[in-house]
Amino acid sequence: MSLKQTFLILLLSISVSPIVGQNIDSLQAVLDTAKNDRKVKTLNELFRAHLKTEPVKAVGYTKEAYTLANEIGDKKGQAASLNNLGIAYRNQGALDKSLEYYINSLKIYTELDNKEGIATTKNNISNIYSIKKDYSQAMKYLEESYNLLLELDDKKRIIGSMNNLGNLYSEIQLYDKAMKFFSQASELSEKQDVKFADPLTNIGNIYFKQNNYERAVENYEKALALERNNDNKLGILNILTNLGITYARAKQPAQAQKYLDEALALCGDVQAYSFLPSIYKAIGENYATQNKWKEAYESQVRYDEAREKIYGEESSRNIAQMEMIMDFQEKEKELDMYKQKSEISSLELRNSRLFIVLIILSGLIVLGGFNFYYMNKRRVLKKKVDQKPGLGRT
Numbered sequence: 001m002s003l004k005q006t007f008l009i010l011l012l013s014i015s016v017s018p019i020v021g022q023n024i025d026s027l028q029a030v031l032d033t034a035k036n037d038r039k040v041k042t043l044n045e046l047f048r049a050h051l052k053t054e055p056v057k058a059v060g061y062t063k064e065a066y067t068l069a070n071e072i073g074d075k076k077g078q079a080a081s082l083n084n085l086g087i088a089y090r091n092q093g094a095l096d097k098s099l100e101y102y103i104n105s106l107k108i109y110t111e112l113d114n115k116e117g118i119a120t121t122k123n124n125i126s127n128i129y130s131i132k133k134d135y136s137q138a139m140k141y142l143e144e145s146y147n148l149l150l151e152l153d154d155k156k157r158i159i160g161s162m163n164n165l166g167n168l169y170s171e172i173q174l175y176d177k178a179m180k181f182f183s184q185a186s187e188l189s190e191k192q193d194v195k196f197a198d199p200l201t202n203i204g205n206i207y208f209k210q211n212n213y214e215r216a217v218e219n220y221e222k223a224l225a226l227e228r229n230n231d232n233k234l235g236i237l238n239i240l241t242n243l244g245i246t247y248a249r250a251k252q253p254a255q256a257q258k259y260l261d262e263a264l265a266l267c268g269d270v271q272a273y274s275f276l277p278s279i280y281k282a283i284g285e286n287y288a289t290q291n292k293w294k295e296a297y298e299s300q301v302r303y304d305e306a307r308e309k310i311y312g313e314e315s316s317r318n319i320a321q322m323e324m325i326m327d328f329q330e331k332e333k334e335l336d337m338y339k340q341k342s343e344i345s346s347l348e349l350r351n352s353r354l355f356i357v358l359i360i361l362s363g364l365i366v367l368g369g370f371n372f373y374y375m376n377k378r379r380v381l382k383k384k385v386d387q388k389p390g391l392g393r394t
Contacts, residue, residue, distance in 0.1 A: 023049075024046070024049050024050070027042055027045055027046050027049060028046070030042050031043065031046065036068075036072050036074070037069075037072065037074045037076075037077055039065075039068060040065045040068050040069045040072075040074050040077035040080075040081070041065075041077065041080075043061045043062065043064050043065035043068070043081075044061070044062055044065045044077065044080045044081060044084060046058070046061040047059070047061045047062035047065070047084045047088075048084070051084075051087065051088070051234075052231075052232045052233050052234045052235065053231055053232075053233050053270075054270075055088060055091060055234075055270050055271055055272070056271060058084075058088065059085070059088045062081050062084040062085055062088070063081075063085070065077060065080070065081045065084075066078060066081035066082065066085070069081055075108055075111070075112055076108075076112060076114065076117070078108055079105045079108035079109045079112070079114070079117055079121075080105075080117070082101045082102075082104050082105035082108070083101070083102065083105040083117070083120060083121050083124065085101045086098045086099070086100075086101035086102040086105060086121075086124055087124065089101065090124070090127065090128065090274065091234065091270075091271070091272045091273075091274060092271055092272065092273050092274065093273040093274040093276070093306075093309065093310040095128055095131060095132070095310060098124075098128060099125065099128050102121055102124050102125045102128070103125070105117070105121045106118065106121040106122065106125065109121055115148050115151070115152060116148075116152060116154065118145075118148060119144075119145045119146075119148035119149050119152065119154075119157065119161075120145070120157070122141045122142070122144050122145040122148075123141070123142060123145040123157075123160070123161060123164065125141045126138045126139075126140075126141035126142035126145065126164065127164070129141065130164075130167070130168065130171075131274070131310075135168060135171065135172060138168060139168055142161070142164055142165055142168060143165075145161055146158070146161045146162075146165060149161050155188060155191075155192055156192060156194065158188065159185050159188050159189050159192070159194070159196060160198075162181045162182070162184055162185035162188070163181070163182065163185050163198045163199065163202055165181045166178040166179070166180075166181030166182045166185070166202055167202060167205075169181065170202070170205060170206055170209070173209075175206050175209070175210070178202070178206060179203065179206060182199045182202045182203050182206075183199070185198070185199045185202075186199035186200070195226050195229065195230060196226075197222075197223040197224075197226035197227045197230070197232075197235055197239070198223070198235075200219045200220075200222050200223035200226070201219065201220065201223040201235075201238065201239055201242065203219050204216045204217070204218075204219030204220045204223065204242065204246075205242070207219065208242070208245075208246055208249075213246050213247075213249065213250040216242075216246050217243065217246055217247075220239050220242050220243050220246065221243075223235075223239050224236065224239040224240070224243070227239060233266060233269070233270050234270060234272060236266065237263055237266045237267060237270065237272055237275055238275075240259050240260075240262050240263035240266065241259075241260070241263045241275055241278050241279055241282070243255075243259040244256050244257075244258075244259035244260035244263055244279070244282050244283075244286075245278065245282040247259065247286075248260070248282045248283075248285050248286040248289070249285075251289055253286050253289055253290050256282065256286045257283075257286055260279055260282055260283050260286065263275065263279050264279050264283075267279060273306070273309075273310070274310060276302075276303075276306040276310075277303055277306045277307040277310060280299050280300075280302040280303035280306055281299075281300075281303045283299040284296045284297075284299035284300045284303060287299060
């Protein structure tokens with residue numbers, strides 16, 4: 001994997017989960033008295049509130065939400081919890097487990113015809129395909145998600161989706177299209193009064209790919225200031241890694257090592273292991289520029305180990321298997337619909353036949369009634385004739 005390829009992985013981890021309007025204290029206060037589906041919803045909101053700063057604690061909240069949702073039969077709560085678990089495992093680099101949760105979440109949202117949930121989950125499935133470099137599938141899911149969000153007119157989620165679309169176009173070197181989406185996302189975030197650092201980060205990525213390191217650093221630094229202000233640890237980790245990679249490529253080893261060391265420490269704190277390959281790769285290159293070959297080799301070994309864990313062949317096989325399961329589930333649904341239609345058609349046919357039989361029977365009854373009336377009238381007439389006096393002889 002080249003350094004240029006690492007940026008898409010770092011940025012597509014952004015979820016289109018809703019931004020929580022309540023702070024953590026108020027959510028905790030609600031949780032103390034909430035019951036049933038309200039409690040499930042609050043636990044999932046606490047997951048989102050803690051995800052960027054305390055991801056381990058966040059997972060505990062959404063697991064509790066999933067358990068309770070199963071107990072009370074809250075389907076929407078189950079789907080939301082599964083999607084959240086998918087996000088958490090994706091951040092840890094467990095792609096197989098992440099995709100499994102996303103697929104199960106999508107299945108429930110589809111059954112509920114919940115377009116908001118479908119759009120969110122398809123966006124996240126797209127992220128997995130992006131990491132696996134299957135850009136065709138990534139674009140398919142992401143465009144479906146984006147179109148649904150436009151239909152729902154969900155501005156905040158549209159911002160995230162625009163960024164992801166821009167990243168896909170950037171990865172396949174359609175930089176003009178990518179910049180268009182990033183600019184639109186930035187403009188929309190300003191209108192929504194959202195301090196959104198991602199467009200700046202993404203624009204920095206394009207400058208990096210064009211070897212314009214000065215402009216890349218300029219945008220990264222602005223984005224980093226926003227993320228530090230937001231206390232978004234995952235966003236901070238993302239930009240620190242990008243800055244380290246950029247300075248390493250620009251042959252400024254001291255600056256590069258400073259950012260990469262901070263990124264490596266933060267990566268362990270928030271357990272965002274999907275960043276490790278990018279960090280170790282950049283550290284190795286940075287040592288190589290200083291002729292520190294032993295350290296460069298050790299970093300390369302760590303990079304290979306981290307990369308194999310996340311992007312290995314076994315992971316690809318498991319994802320393919322999950323796709324087969326999803327396709328099979330879709331076929332099952334189509335077959336059930338076909339059976340239902342066939343049953344309805346058969347029932348309609350039986351009803352038609354029964355209607356015809358009833359008409360015939362009615363006709364026979366009417367005909368029998370006329371026949372009975374006619375025969376009875378003949379018997380009465382014959383009886384009268386038999387009772388009439390005969391004529392005398394001459």
